[in-house]
Amino acid sequence: MTPLTLSPDAVLRLCSQPGFPDAMRASAAAAVNLYRGDRILNALLSDRARALFPHIVLYLHYAGPREGERGLTVGAMKDMCVRLDLCSPGRCEAMLALMRAVGLVAAAPRQDRRRRPLVPTERLMALHRERWGGQFDAMSAVIPAAVAYRAALRDSSFVRTFVRELGQRFIAGLRLLDGAPELEPFAERTAGMVILFGLALAGAADRPFPPVDAVPLSINALAKQFSVSRKHVLTLLREAEANGLLRRGGAAMDAITILPRGREALAHMMATMFIYMAECAEIALQAAGREGRGADAAASLSA
Secondary structure: OOOOOOOHHHHHHHHOOOOHHHHHHHHHHHHHHHOOOOHHHHHHOOHHHHHHHHHHHHHHHHHHHHHOOOOOOHHHHHHHHHHOOOOOHHHHHHHHHHHHHOOOEEEOOOOOOOOOOEEEOHHHHHHHHHHHHHHHHHHOOOOOOHHHHHHHOOOHHHHHHHHHHHHHHHHOOOOOOOOOHHHHHHHHOOOHHHHHHHHHHOOOOOOOOOOOOOEEOOHHHHHHHOOOOHHHHHHHHHHHHHOOOEEEEOOOOOEEEEOHHHHHHHHHHHHHHHHHHHHHHHHHHHHHHHHHHHHHHHHHHHO
16 A cells, blocks of 8 residues: 655645644643543553554444454454554553453454454543544634534544544554654653643743743653653653754753744644544545435435
């Protein structure tokens, strides 16, 4: 399958929209507000894998034979995690066991003794609707149709197609960091991206986003907020400094500046995410509309 990439021109056009800084700020705030630090999860998977794992669960649940998948089983998840280089089969099995224990997935009724299918619970679906909804709310500042995408999250047929479209593009090779590879260290480290978002949100609300000026830095506060160690935060910041993304300063090193390279990478990553989600949501919205019209026609014929 040919790897997919989003047009760099489309990303730059979105970044140039007047409302884009506000959309970025709202997106970052939504991610920080929904972040749930958990030391067990931190030990099992990297941040990237933690973010993607439940999406793969939903994709396998909705995809099935139509997309050449086997449905949601432990074996299918192990194969997909290895295929996508998310984690080892052992960590995948441990993560699924944890998700079952906390009520995010459950055993499905078995019609075939040879298969042990799982299903996502309503709790997992509600968490995803909350996350997707927050991002649709944020991107509506630059993509007005996102208001309709947000409302459509109540429609199960929209969600089904949306999940399949997201999954198909990811499996084909589309990555949010294609245009911002500098952020890879944040994505791979526990709480890395939300720590970066937290620093960006420390700027004044009436100033540009990401902030151009230095913002206050508290290693202790970041460690406590995101359930990581001070050493972890320091290591992340030092690596970002070495890569020219940030600069620490102040008399007691209690301030930090996001450098142009870091601000540009953040913008490109968020624009890529907005376009990725909007393209998938638009296809899902159109498909849900066709299904709705088909159901209406069937009802009128049977009346």
